[in-house]
Amino acid sequence: MLKYVFERVLAMLVxxxxxxxxxxxxxxxxxxxxxxxxxxxxPEQLAALEAKYHLDKxxxxxxxxxxxxxxxxxxxxxxxxxYPNVPVWEILQTRIPIxxxxxxxxxxxSLPIGVILGIVAAIKKNTWVDYTVSxxxxxxxxVPSFVFATLMQYFxxxxxxxxxxxxxxxxxxxxxxxSLALPIMAxxxxxxxxxxxxxxxxxAETINSDFMLLAKTKGLTERQAxxxxxxxxxxxxxxxIIVPMFTNILGGSLVIETIFAIPGMGGMMxxxxxxxxxxxxxxxxxxxxxxxxxxxxxxxxxxxxxDPRIRMGGKK
Amino acid sequence: MLNVYxxxxxxxxxxxxSKFVLVQAEKEIHDAKFETKAVxxxxxxxxxxIRSKISVVALIGILFILxxxxxxxxxxxxxxxxxxxxxxNLPPKIPVLAEYGIFDGGRVLQNRRVDGLDDxxxxxxxxILRVFNEREVKGVKMCDIEVDYYKYAGIPEDVVFWFGSxxxxxxxxxxxxxxxxxxxxxxxxxxxxxxxxGIVYGAVAGYYGGKTDMIMMRITEIINAMPQLVVVTLFxxxxxxxxxxxxxxxxxxxxxxxxxxxxxxFYRFKGSEYVLASRTLGVKDRVLIFRHIxxxxxxxxxxxxxxxxxxxxxxxxxxxxxxLGIRAPESSIGVLLSQGQKVMxxxxxxxxxxxxxxxxxxxxxxxxxxxxxxAFDPTQRGA
Numbered sequence: 255m256l257k258y259v260f261e262r263v264l265a266m267l268v269x270x271x272x273x274x275x276x277x278x279x280x281x282x283x284x285x286x287x288x289x290x291x292x293x294x295x296x297p298e299q300l301a302a303l304e305a306k307y308h309l310d311k312x313x314x315x316x317x318x319x320x321x322x323x324x325x326x327x328x329x330x331x332x333x334x335x336x337y338p339n340v341p342v343w344e345i346l347q348t349r350i351p352i353x354x355x356x357x358x359x360x361x362x363x364s365l366p367i368g369v370i371l372g373i374v375a376a377i378k379k380n381t382w383v384d385y386t387v388s389x390x391x392x393x394x395x396x397v398p399s400f401v402f403a404t405l406m407q408y409f410x411x412x413x414x415x416x417x418x419x420x421x422x423x424x425x426x427x428x429x430x431x432x433s434l435a436l437p438i439m440a441x442x443x444x445x446x447x448x449x450x451x452x453x454x455x456x457x458a459e460t461i462n463s464d465f466m467l468l469a470k471t472k473g474l475t476e477r478q479a480x481x482x483x484x485x486x487x488x489x490x491x492x493x494x495i496i497v498p499m500f501t502n503i504l505g506g507s508l509v510i511e512t513i514f515a516i517p518g519m520g521g522m523m524x525x526x527x528x529x530x531x532x533x534x535x536x537x538x539x540x541x542x543x544x545x546x547x548x549x550x551x552x553x554x555x556x557x558x559x560x561d562p563r564i565r566m567g568g569k570k
Numbered sequence: 571m572l573n574v575y576x577x578x579x580x581x582x583x584x585x586x587x588s589k590f591v592l593v594q595a596e597k598e599i600h601d602a603k604f605e606t607k608a609v610x611x612x613x614x615x616x617x618x619x620i621r622s623k624i625s626v627v628a629l630i631g632i633l634f635i636l637x638x639x640x641x642x643x644x645x646x647x648x649x650x651x652x653x654x655x656x657x658x659n660l661p662p663k664i665p666v667l668a669e670y671g672i673f674d675g676g677r678v679l680q681n682r683r684v685d686g687l688d689d690x691x692x693x694x695x696x697x698i699l700r701v702f703n704e705r706e707v708k709g710v711k712m713c714d715i716e717v718d719y720y721k722y723a724g725i726p727e728d729v730v731f732w733f734g735s736x737x738x739x740x741x742x743x744x745x746x747x748x749x750x751x752x753x754x755x756x757x758x759x760x761x762x763x764x765x766x767x768g769i770v771y772g773a774v775a776g777y778y779g780g781k782t783d784m785i786m787m788r789i790t791e792i793i794n795a796m797p798q799l800v801v802v803t804l805f806x807x808x809x810x811x812x813x814x815x816x817x818x819x820x821x822x823x824x825x826x827x828x829x830x831x832x833x834x835x836f837y838r839f840k841g842s843e844y845v846l847a848s849r850t851l852g853v854k855d856r857v858l859i860f861r862h863i864x865x866x867x868x869x870x871x872x873x874x875x876x877x878x879x880x881x882x883x884x885x886x887x888x889x890x891x892x893x894l895g896i897r898a899p900e901s902s903i904g905v906l907l908s909q910g911q912k913v914m915x916x917x918x919x920x921x922x923x924x925x926x927x928x929x930x931x932x933x934x935x936x937x938x939x940x941x942x943x944x945a946f947d948p949t950q951r952g953a
Contacts, residue, residue, distance in 0.1 A: 265795075266795075269792070269795045269796065272792075272796075273796055273800060276804060277800070277804055280804045280807055280808045281804075281807065283808070392933060392936055392937060392940075393929075393933060395936065396880060396929070396932035396933040396935075396936045397928075397929045397932055397933065398884050398887065398888070398928065398932065400887070400888070400891060400907070400911075401907070401925045401928060401929055404907070404910075404911050404914065404921055404925060405925060407914065408914055408915075408918055408921075408922075412914070412915055419915075501797065505798075505799045505888075508799070508888075508891075508892055509888060509891040509892065512891065512892070513911060520892075523803075523892060524891075524892045524893050527803070527807070527892065527893050527894060528893045535803075535807070539800045539803060539804065542797055542799055542800055543796070543797050543800050546797035546799075546800075547795065547797070550795065
């Protein structure tokens with residue numbers, strides 16, 4: 255097991271290195287200089303600036319500088335256009351918490367709701383309850399989160415005035431949660447549907463299995479058997495979809511954040527692409543890669559822990 | 571009562587002997603031929619498909635949107651990039667429906683003085699549709715009114731925008747269906763390329779197995795390990811925005827799923843007797859792969875392609891939102907949504923129509939692929 259984890263971490267680091275290299279090359283190979291088109295700058299100033307950020311050196315040397323700074327000083331470059339002269343790392347530090355806030359909250363509220371809907375649908379299989387849940391699931395999975403966000407913003411915030419239209423940066427505590435309620439809800443709909451669908455399929459299968467029949471023959475009531483044996487057994491595999499779902503929510507929140515003017519990673523990514531401020535873009539891409547790779551790693555390792563029947567890393 | 575012949579049944583005693591004929595005096599004895607026609611694989615699937623009403627409704631919905639995406643932009647006189655700054659941000663108006671109070675070009679104007687409503691220089695005759703919310707503010711009678719904005723703004727009678735117009739005076743009906751066309755085009759082409767690459771790759775890996783398979787699967791694992799968001803972003807940054815680079819960006823990772831599925835199918839079938847038989851007869855590898863084994867997976871392939879289409883549409887609009895979408899004058903569902911979202915509070919029609927359309931499209935495709943999966947593989951029903 256330990257060897258397997260070690261191998262996986264190594265593989266992850268290799269992938270990360272490939273992504274960082276590719277990202278760096280792609281972004282530096284973009285046509286044009288970051289300082290071009292600024293009429294106030296004399297050629298001497300331009301040259302001095304390029305020399306300062308090593309932009310006049312060959313690409314591989316630039317990459318070497320980048321890696322050296324990143325590893326020895328934790329310096330991921332400096333924003334040049336969006337926030338001139340602010341280190342990218344500092345910008346990230348102000349942006350990550352708010353993104354994480356809405357992501358974690360939407361995951362937290364989607365789990366119980368999804369689990370309950372899934373269980374209800376599975377127990378009442380082929381009744382109107384099941385059909386209603388399945389119908390809602392299809393809608394929530396199909397319609398993109400940014401369409402939900404737009405519609406919610408229009409109807410709940412603008413027409414009914416039940417929620418603030420955009421995020422209020424000054425709010426703290428419950429007021430902050432309240433001002434972020436719509437984006438959290440919009441992000442949570444798809445995970446709710448996914449959890450419900452997965453759990454329904456899983457539980458419907460478990461209910462028909464032999465050990466459930468045995469439990470009932472032993473004298474357990476339908477309810478006892480379902481709660482103690484059925485649900486417990488079908489909740490375990492849920493772990494496999496929760497962690498990747500987090501990556502999904504993170505991707506969705508890119509757009510949701512711009513819609514609700516939340517100063518998180520999403521808005522910064524959009525701005526940095528449009529500015530263009532590639533140092534920032536690169537840092538964000540690396541951030542997303544790290545998150546997404548670690549979730550994959552977590553899932554792979556958790557397989558073995560959750561269900562010991564799955565032997566990790568075994569050859570045959 | 572059944573009329574069965576028994577020797578003691580009096581009813582049959584007096585039948586004339588000449589009426590009896592030997593059935594098979596000269597005829598050959600053989601099994602009766604099937605009277606009904608044989609039901610083939612596709613007919614079988616089609617029968618199951620039609621039985622599920624939801625899938626049929628979904629199919630009709632998709633065909634309807636496809637029809638409008640093809641013919642919609644040509645239905646009125648506007649082009650998708652005809653700008654007219656005299657007609658910006660108009661509300662939707664459809665002449666036939668206007669009499670019933672919907673799509674009447676109405677827009678609510680708030681806080682108007684009641685005594686000013688008769689002033690025809692400000693409110694041309696017949697432009698006021700509704701007066702409501704009358705109230706008194708500091709002794710002045712105020713009200714909100716809904717006006718036919720076309721008459722209010724003095725736009726000629728024959729100028730009508732069915733779904734309204736945007737901030738450059740472009741017709742939203744034309745742009746919306748043009749956008750649907752572009753989005754569907756991107757989705758279909760990218761899925762087609764995905765499936766094509768996936769089939770060839772998966773077939774080779776699955777058929778040859780062993781070391782070939784091992785190496786090919788490791789390659790897919792490496793590609794798949796990168797987060798899709800990052801890959802797509804880098805790809806478009808590198809190749810620039812445009813239909814082609816979006817299609818390519820959608821292909822980079824998505825073919826892997828198809829390849830894995832095809833590979834699994836090949837592992838299932840390549841050991842069967844009929845494959846062994848054809849190999850004994852000297853059939854070439856290429857023919858075995860594409861004529862004998864591949865057709866077994868035609869059902870899952872179609873289902874998978876249908877499932878991939880909404881994903882592609884989603885990614886396209888997602889890219890439009892983060893500023894990596896289709897280039898400026900061209901329209902797509904994502905471009906319309908992200909443009910409309912910015913002016914949503916003033917002109918909700920600019921985002922509502924594309925939002926409704928993309929929702930119907932996505933739901934229909936998901937329903938359709940569910941129906942297709944059940945039709946091709948009934949054992950998976952409801953999973």
